[in-house]
């Protein structure tokens with residue numbers, strides 16, 4: 001319950017500016033693992049990461065990711081209702097060539113975004129609360145990978 005409060009309170013401010021925060025997160029992700037950029041078809045239309053990061057398709061995906069996080073935060077009390085949706089979402093990511101191992105670096109990028117936006121409000125307890133929620137989302141998505 002304390003975890004939920006930490007997540008809800010922090011998301012209340014971050015969620016008002018989803019796209020800019022999502023851009024911080026994905027800029028970090030492609031910095032940590034530039035190869036992930038090549039999984040997006042639009043990456044063939046731009047040379048280097050900074051160019052790709054301003055393409056409309058990139059912003060669309062960022063928006064989609066932030067909406068999934070928003071849905072998870074709204075469903076903290078009944079995350080299991082998102083199970084089928086997340087499993088399907090995982091299946092779509094398998095189809096575009098994402099590996100489940102990449103979710104670890106996505107998680108790192110999420111924490112990076114939280115830390116840089118929340119500053120001193122980014123505490124060990126808050127970090128752990130987000131990690132717990134993220135790991136539930138990721139394990140549901142991972143169930144979408146065909147065995």
Ligand code: HEM
Pocket residue numbers: 036037039040041057060061064065066068069089092093096098102103106137
């Ligand atoms: C769709 C890549 C992580 C949410 C896609 C697509 C690609 C992609 C290539 C299809 C094209 C598009 O719709 O833009 C990746 C990569 C990721 C990643 C490389 C990191 C390794 C995530 C995460 C979430 C997410 C963490 C949310 C928690 C979505 C959604 C769609 C999507 C909602 C649309 C699915 C649909 O069409 O129904 N992703 N993605 N993605 N992604 Fe990701």
